[in-house]
Amino acid sequence: MTITITAFAAALDQGAGMARDMRVRWALEEVGQPYEARLVPWEKFKEEAHIARNPFGQIPTYEERDLTLFESGAIVWHIAERFPGLLPKDADARARALMWMFAALSTVEPPIVDREIVEYAEDGKSWQGERYAMVDERIRGRLNQLSARFGDGEWLDGAFSAADIIMVHVLRRLEGTDILQEYPNLAAYVARAKERPAYKRAFAAQLAAWENTR
Amino acid sequence: MTITITAFAAALDQGAGMARDMRVRWALEEVGQPYEARLVPWEKFKEEAHIARNPFGQIPTYEERDLTLFESGAIVWHIAERFPGLLPKDADARARALMWMFAALSTVEPPIVDREIVEYAEDGKSWQGERYAMVDERIRGRLNQLSARFGDGEWLDGAFSAADIIMVHVLRRLEGTDILQEYPNLAAYVARAKERPAYKRAFAAQLAAWENTR
Numbered sequence: 001m002t003i004t005i006t007a008f009a010a011a012l013d014q015g016a017g018m019a020r021d022m023r024v025r026w027a028l029e030e031v032g033q034p035y036e037a038r039l040v041p042w043e044k045f046k047e048e049a050h051i052a053r054n055p056f057g058q059i060p061t062y063e064e065r066d067l068t069l070f071e072s073g074a075i076v077w078h079i080a081e082r083f084p085g086l087l088p089k090d091a092d093a094r095a096r097a098l099m100w101m102f103a104a105l106s107t108v109e110p111p112i113v114d115r116e117i118v119e120y121a122e123d124g125k126s127w128q129g130e131r132y133a134m135v136d137e138r139i140r141g142r143l144n145q146l147s148a149r150f151g152d153g154e155w156l157d158g159a160f161s162a163a164d165i166i167m168v169h170v171l172r173r174l175e176g177t178d179i180l181q182e183y184p185n186l187a188a189y190v191a192r193a194k195e196r197p198a199y200k201r202a203f204a205a206q207l208a209a210w211e212n213t214r
Numbered sequence: 215m216t217i218t219i220t221a222f223a224a225a226l227d228q229g230a231g232m233a234r235d236m237r238v239r240w241a242l243e244e245v246g247q248p249y250e251a252r253l254v255p256w257e258k259f260k261e262e263a264h265i266a267r268n269p270f271g272q273i274p275t276y277e278e279r280d281l282t283l284f285e286s287g288a289i290v291w292h293i294a295e296r297f298p299g300l301l302p303k304d305a306d307a308r309a310r311a312l313m314w315m316f317a318a319l320s321t322v323e324p325p326i327v328d329r330e331i332v333e334y335a336e337d338g339k340s341w342q343g344e345r346y347a348m349v350d351e352r353i354r355g356r357l358n359q360l361s362a363r364f365g366d367g368e369w370l371d372g373a374f375s376a377a378d379i380i381m382v383h384v385l386r387r388l389e390g391t392d393i394l395q396e397y398p399n400l401a402a403y404v405a406r407a408k409e410r411p412a413y414k415r416a417f418a419a420q421l422a423a424w425e426n427t428r
Contacts, residue, residue: 051359051362055359055360055362055363056317056321056356056359056360057359058321066306067306067309067310069309069310069313070313070317071313071316071317071320071321072316073316073320074309074312074313074315074316074317075313077312078309078312092280092281095281095283095288095292096281096283098288098291098292099283099284099285099288099289101288102285102286102287102288102316102319103270103284103285103288105316105319105320106285106287106319106320106323107270107272107285109320110324110327110328113324114324114328121348122348125341125344126340126341127339127340127341130339134335134336142270145265145269145270145271146269146270148265148269149269
């Protein structure tokens with residue numbers, strides 16, 4: 001059985017691991033599953049061949065036999081259910097792992113993505129500064145709440161799980177700002193995750209993909 | 215076993231079923247599980263008792279024995295796994311159902327929520343009109359893609375599933391606009407869902423909650 005994912009060719013972040021294929025690569029490295037990466041250049045995201053994989057024209061996608069998935073959250077969850085190593089055995093703890101994945105993607109990430117919209121789509125607008133202030137307040141509101149619940153734990157809910165992959169990668173999107181450093185427990189959480197051998201292998205793989213296609 | 219959810223007391227939408235507890239009520243009605251609703255007024259969302267249930271101070275939450283969940287996507291998925299009626303048996307089809315839930319919450323809903331931010335948080339700003347145009351373009355971009363994939367199907371992926379609950383409720387947030395009507399297949403999809411007896415029972419329950427607490 002071959003697993004094939006799609007990832008950016010010539011990624012805009014120049015191999016910094018910000019694109020969402022990093023989440024899938026990391027999960028596959030954690031469970032020790034080899035995979036092939038089909039590198040898709042940005043200008044082909046909206047073409048029929050890619051839209052057949054993902055109707056929203058985004059990466060990553062995941063193909064295994066005749067199953068094709070999109071949405072990084074769903075792909076990481078599928079990998080975690082399919083191969084051991086990323087989910088606890090207890091049913092309640094598994095439900096909480098999925099809860100934290102939805103929290104990362106539906107509650108924490110949206111204002112962080114909105115900040116990128118302010119940065120790029122609203123660049124040069126008269127209101128850009130005021131919008132930055134508004135969106136940063138929303139981001140800090142979410143991080144205040146996350147930090148308070150996180151406390152001095154190591155991972156989100158006991159042992160490392162698929163949820164930590166998603167949450168850490170969402171928080172990494174703040175790396176171009178100083179915001180995450182205001183929350184020492186969350187900054188330490190991200191740093192702890194980046195020390196994992198599986199993270200390092202995934203990071204190296206997507207960096208190599210950029211170097212080979214730029 | 216008692217299932218207890220939290221929902222708005224005196225909901226801002228005056229019982230129109232826009233708050234996210236509607237998703238959980240609807241799922242519970244589809245699987246025929248009774249539940250109790252703990253109605254929480256807006257001013258108590260950030261108080262300790264509610265933060266213990268949901269660190270982000272939002273509704274809905276779900277309590278069953280000693281399991282407490284937040285995030286409507288995770289709750290609806292838990293209900294669908296726990297009780298028959300909301301998920302196909304085939305493992306690949308189940309993976310696709312979760313994929314559509316993430317697509318609804320991470321890809322389709324964010325620009326729709328952003329429109330509400332423009333409507334309320336940016337009301338009176340000089341740039342409000344220009345931001346409406348920008349965010350409406352993003353919403354239409356997503357709906358164009360969703361409509362193209364949806365085609366003339368009845369539900370997202372064959373039989374009605376938990377994913378349809380989430381996607382329909384996300385699309386319902388556009389009801390105050392004319393945007394959804396530009397996509398006849400998606401408008402018909404939402405109308406079809408609203409005819410389901412379980413939907414009607416859930417809608418009546420949250421309307422009654424509003425009438426009893428306003």
